Amino acid sequence: MYRTILVPIDGSGESEYAIPFAIEIARRAKGRVRLLRAMPESLVVADVPVSIQASARKLAQMHVDKLVNSYETPDVPLTAEVRIGFPVEEICAAATKCDLIVMTTHGRGGFQRWVTGSVADKVIRLASRSVLAIHPPEKRTRATAEAGALRMFRDIVVTLDGSPVAAQALSEAAQFADGETRLHLVNVVAKDAPPAIRDLAESVLKDAASGLVASGVNVVRSVESNDSPAEAIVDYALRKRCGLIAMTTRGAGGVERWILGGVTDKVVRHGPTPVLVNRAARTLWKLGRRPLLERRVLVI
Numbered sequence: 323m324y325r326t327i328l329v330p331i332d333g334s335g336e337s338e339y340a341i342p343f344a345i346e347i348a349r350r351a352k353g354r355v356r357l358l359r360a361m362p363e364s365l366v367v368a369d370v371p372v373s374i375q376a377s378a379r380k381l382a383q384m385h386v387d388k389l390v391n392s393y394e395t396p397d398v399p400l401t402a403e404v405r406i407g408f409p410v411e412e413i414c415a416a417a418t419k420c421d422l423i424v425m426t427t428h429g430r431g432g433f434q435r436w437v438t439g440s441v442a443d444k445v446i447r448l449a450s451r452s453v454l455a456i457h458p459p460e461k462r463t464r465a466t467a468e469a470g471a472l473r474m475f476r477d478i479v480v481t482l483d484g485s486p487v488a489a490q491a492l493s494e495a496a497q498f499a500d501g502e503t504r505l506h507l508v509n510v511v512a513k514d515a516p517p518a519i520r521d522l523a524e525s526v527l528k529d530a531a532s533g534l535v536a537s538g539v540n541v542v543r544s545v546e547s548n549d550s551p552a553e554a555i556v557d558y559a560l561r562k563r564c565g566l567i568a569m570t571t572r573g574a575g576g577v578e579r580w581i582l583g584g585v586t587d588k589v590v591r592h593g594p595t596p597v598l599v600n601r602a603a604r605t606l607w608k609l610g611r612r613p614l615l616e617r618r619v620l621v622i
Contacts, residue, residue, distance in 0.1 A: 324497055325353035328420040330360060330413045330445070333385060336426050339458040339467050341393055343596065344424040346471035347454075348398045350500070355393075357402035358416050359386050360409035379404055410444040417451045424454040427590060446571070446590070452494055452600045455590045473565025474498055474596060479506045481555055481569040481585075484526040488570050492530065494600045495568035504540045507531055508558055510551040520545055552588035559595045568598040 327344040331337040344355045359382050386402035394400040405412040417423050427442045446453045459466065480495045482488050495505060507530055509523040527543040534541050542562075548554035559567050571586050590597045 323351040323353070324348070324422040325351055326420045326422075327353060327355045328358060328413070328417055328423045328451075329355060330358050330409070330423070330425045330441070331386070331389070332409070332441075333359065333382065335462065336458050338389065339462050340424045340426050340454075340456050341389065342464060342467040343454065343456060343471040343474070345393060345395070345398050345400075346468070346474070347422065347424070347498075349395075350475070351497075352397075353421075354399040354401070356416070356420060357386050357389060357400065358413060359383075359402070359404045360412040361404060361406045362409060379406065409441055410448065413441070413445050414449045417445075417449045420451060422454060423449055423451050425456070427455050427457045442590070443587070446599050446601070449601075452598060454596055454598050456596045457590075457594055459594065470565065470596070473563075475500055475503055475565070477504045477506060477562060477564040477566075479508055479555065479559045479562075479564045479567045479595075481551075481567070482507055482509050482526055482530055484509070484522070489530060490600055491568040491570050491598070492534075494598055495566070498566060498568075498598075499539060501538075504542055505534060506542045506544065506558070506562060506564060508544050508546060508555060510546045510548055510554045512549050513547050515547070520547075551585045552592070555585070555589055556593040556595070559593065564595060566598060567593060567595050568600070571599055571601045 324347050327348050329340050329344045331340075341355070341357070347353070348355050361379060361382060382404045383402075386404060390400045390402050405416070413423070413425075423445060425442055425445065442453070442455055446455065456470075475498055478495050478498055480491050482491070492505075499505060507527045509527055511519055511523050523545045524543075527545065531541040531543055544558065546554040546558055548557075555567060555569075558564070567589060569586055569589065586597075586599060590599065
């Protein structure tokens with residue numbers, strides 16, 4: 323179960339859009355939410371007066387404390403902290419003590435100008451935990467975020483390609499399932515795929531669904547024909563009004579389609595539906611050691 327949820331924020335409304343999603347997940351798991359404001363290390367190493375640095379950190383702490391007061395409920399404890407350092411490293415380090423990272427795919431605010439998508443992309447690649455990536459709509463409110471959070475638990479798309487790695491998304495999606503959830507198992511084949519390939523795809527979905535159906539889970543199976551797997555997945559989610567897409571970042575079954583930078587990357591970037599990304603191999607985080615990142619210090 324996702325008991326401790328980490329929400330990285332940068333001071334922008336875009337990043338804060340993720341908070342209601344994290345709260346709803348924690349509420350169902352009887353867990354808690356941690357807000358993290360990562361202040362770029364450039365504020366420390368650049369030639370900026372200490373008083374200004376201290377003031378910026380104090381303002382950031384006041385901001386996250388205000389968010390805690392606004393969102394905390396009796397059944398979902400919230401805590402917040404401000405860290406100084408490179409945002410991706412600080413998020414990944416904090417994630418080692420959490421079960422899930424929930425964050426938007428872009429955000430900009432004040433000194434914290436995260437390049438669109440770059441922080442989320444790197445966190446998905448490097449973090450030791452699964453990431454729920456949310457693309458906030460242009461017109462966003464707390465109410466729309468709360469409604470989107472509830473939809474996550476009704477209809478969930480799980481992408482499968484026949485590999486054990488891709489199938490790991492099922493176990494992740496199961497943590498969002500309740501008695502009213504429909505799991506949509508989707509496999510994508512090329513438009514000109516021969517009947518044997520389509521039959522194999524159908525067999526993969528049937529095998530994956532068998533245990534779920536036996537457990538009383540409502541399962542929908544679909545083999546989609548499209549030369550663009552990412553387009554097929556997003557179109558299916560929109561067509562069926564699904565609230566969540568669950569997928570892994572690597573797979574080796576059939577055509578090797580499920581790789582970050584390929585299908586997963588495109589779905590995260592372009593799909594309006596939240597995407598639960600489970601990375602199959604996290605060798606960079608063995609024994610809790612953080613990976614080395616390329617550091618670019620902005621001198622201000």
